[in-house]
Amino acid sequence: MKKKSLNAQKINHKYLRKLLNQNQVKLIFNKFEKQLNTQQSYLVAISGGPDSLALAFLSKCFQLKYNTKFYYYIVDHNLRVNSSKEAVKASKILKKINIKCRILKWRGSKPSSNIQAIARHYRYALLEKQCVQTKSTNILLGHQKEDLYENFFIRMIRGSGLKGLVSLSKKYTNNKINYLRPLLDFKKRDLEKLTLKVFNTFIKDPSNTNENFTRVRIRKLLKNLQNEGLDDKKLNLTIQNLKKSNNALEYYTKKNIEDNLTFQVNKKKAFLSKDFLNQPNEVIIRSLNIILKIIGGQYYPPRGKKIDFLINELKLNKNFKKGTLGGCLFKKINETIIISKERG
Known part of the structure; x- marks a missing residue:
């Protein structure tokens, strides 16, 4: 130098x-x-x-x-x-x-x-x-x-x-x-x-x-x-209280994924057990968004209305066979839901 x-x-x-x-x-x-x-x-x-x-x-x-x-x-x-x-x-x-x-x-x-x-x-x-x-x-x-x-x-x-x-x-x-x-x-x-x-x-x-x-x-x-x-104090308090609630939901989302999800070794497919959907709706939404990001590879999660519709179909429609969301294909075989990347 x-x-x-x-x-x-x-x-x-x-x-x-x-x-x-x-x-x-x-x-x-x-x-x-x-x-x-x-x-x-x-x-x-x-x-x-x-x-x-x-x-x-x-x-x-x-x-x-x-x-x-x-x-x-x-x-x-x-x-x-x-x-x-x-x-x-x-x-x-x-x-x-x-x-x-x-x-x-x-x-x-x-x-x-x-x-x-x-x-x-x-x-x-x-x-x-x-x-x-x-x-x-x-x-x-x-x-x-x-x-x-x-x-x-x-x-x-x-x-x-x-x-x-x-x-x-x-x-x-x-x-x-x-x-x-x-x-x-x-x-x-x-x-x-x-x-x-x-x-x-x-x-x-x-x-x-x-x-x-x-x-x-x-x-x-x-x-x-x-x-x-x-003022700052009131707004800070509101945001901090909401963060505590969010942290609780994050905990149960993580638990849902650990207990009720199995990935293929290469993470190109995910298998959901029937208990995956037996959770509060917000926990299911967050869990699905994580899976969609990993398999679908999209930066932003799908709109709330679309994911709500899919959850209702998976839960309530006994004739559900397959559907798509966030670049992923959803198939239901008996009580198991299989998620893979959508082709094309």
């Missing part, structure tokens, strides 16, 4: 240590570092907004303190005219604290509806590919407390079940990759203050003020609800 680069690194490290000695920064970092494992490596997903830049700073501090491997990525969705310029700008901002950030591009045709959800799906797919290349199993995301609240109300408006209402968790696993949200207990204003203290700038996403997006309208609604007395 060149002497100039080494000197630049020393200056950056000194700057970071100085920031960490400030009380407010120290409090945030202490809370952050408890959520990571010093023996594992991490990918950090960055957008250039205040939340993700705060995540990048905290990750860099953790990296220096524990000599842990971190890989930093920006996904350029190419959905806006200036998205590529913004990605380059974000990578330049990160150079202030000696973070080398790689830009991943989402290529191909773009959706005209459900844009944010589809973009998220492709973003995560690109990041998961990098996990394979870097031999890492952890991705850090910059969601914070307001994101948690917004997600809760979006799911409520869509008529989501209990699992959907509490879906934004600190950790979830997909394709053997852990998605971690270490900022979920932090308020946006505190992260924005931290980002301005460290970088003196951040990128403003114009979609954050575009009321064509549901999330933006929900954000506005939340401000009005706060004026009516719905």
Whole structure:
């Protein structure tokens, strides 16, 4: 390494240590570092907004303190005219604290509806590919407390079940990759203050003020609800209570799968015993969604009405022979239900 680069690194490290000695920064970092494992490596997903830049700073501090491997990525969705310029700008901002950030591009045709959800799906797919290349199993995301609240109300408006209402968790696993949200207990204003203290700038996403997006309208609604007395404490309590109920259902779902399901060795077929359907409806739905994802290979579970219809057919229709759902074929032979991947 060149002497100039080494000197630049020393200056950056000194700057970071100085920031960490400030009380407010120290409090945030202490809370952050408890959520990571010093023996594992991490990918950090960055957008250039205040939340993700705060995540990048905290990750860099953790990296220096524990000599842990971190890989930093920006996904350029190419959905806006200036998205590529913004990605380059974000990578330049990160150079202030000696973070080398790689830009991943989402290529191909773009959706005209459900844009944010589809973009998220492709973003995560690109990041998961990098996990394979870097031999890492952890991705850090910059969601914070307001994101948690917004997600809760979006799911409520869509008529989501209990699992959907509490879906934004600190950790979830997909394709053997852990998605971690270490900022979920932090308020946006505190992260924005931290980002301005460290970088003196951040990128403003114009979609954050575009009321064509549901999330933006929900954000506005939340401000009005706060004026009516719905504060952080009450909303947190509601979400935590729902999470406890969800955890109980998860326990019985796992038990149903362990007791009443047999997979073929290659997991291309599943065999359900008659007791699989002798459970509360929500447990059956969750159990089936897990099987459908494994065998059908589809990212999203089928709509509630479709899965309810199939469950009723399996339970009540004595003449049921076969049916399809979520890319899977269901056959009933005597008291056994056989699930396999649908052909074509």
